Amino acid sequence: MLEVSNISVTYGQHHALSDAALHVERGEIIVILGANGAGKSSLLKAIAGLLPSPAKIVKLAGRDLSRLPPHEIVEAGLALVPEGRGVFGELTVAENLLLGANPKRARAVEAEQRAKVMTLFPRLGERLAQTVRTMSGGEQQMVAIGRALMSNPEILLLDEPSLGLSPLLVRELFAALRKVRETGVGLLLVEQNARESLAIADRGYLIENGKITGSGTAAALQSDDAVRRAYLGGLASGAA
């Protein structure tokens, strides 16, 4: 469904990302694991067209999106939930969701998408008139994901959605992401919360110092000693 390659990002002299490549199939959850500063956010932003990556190749269902500006990439079916959520705090939940439905691909199916979002996040349905800045962090994350889903995406890119949430909310959020997958949407998830994200993922990629250094099924990554040492706090034979 989504195939990307040759993703390189530089900030001045600093090479944040070199020649990254990955793929996401329909309805798959893919997690990208990496330490702070490894290049995870840069990867998602480059795919979404928000950072220049001149030689990048981005194909969605065979269509070449490599040279499209960000709004046309959303129009093609790729939506990003940025780190820090990017919600409009002074607007209500309903207004934030409506903004997500702006792409042409979303307008005709606005009612269906809204119903889907309400089913996934019932709390949003109860709070449609609430100003978003008065909501909890977890609720704001639901608004951000709901708004991205309103664009009727084929693939959702999520940058550290669990950041700042309590363990209980992280579990709720990841359960909701599983349900998003069941609707046929593919998810490309950047996470530092390796344990919870591998528990819901189909496959994963490891990124270190701007390079993809490994990949595998979630089960293989969970039992890999190097992954356990770096991200899960223990060896396969240990208690972790």
Ligand SMILES: Nc1ncnc2c1ncn2[C@@H]1O[C@H](COP(=O)(O)OP(=O)(O)OP(=O)(O)O)[C@@H](O)[C@H]1O
């Ligand atoms: N606007 C910028 N200007 C200069 N350097 C940047 C900029 N944005 C990111 N970098 C650098 O590029 C590298 C990769 O950053 P990136 O945000 O992609 O990492 P990350 O893996 O998402 O990290 P984190 O988990 O901390 O969010 C880091 O060394 C970072 O300092």
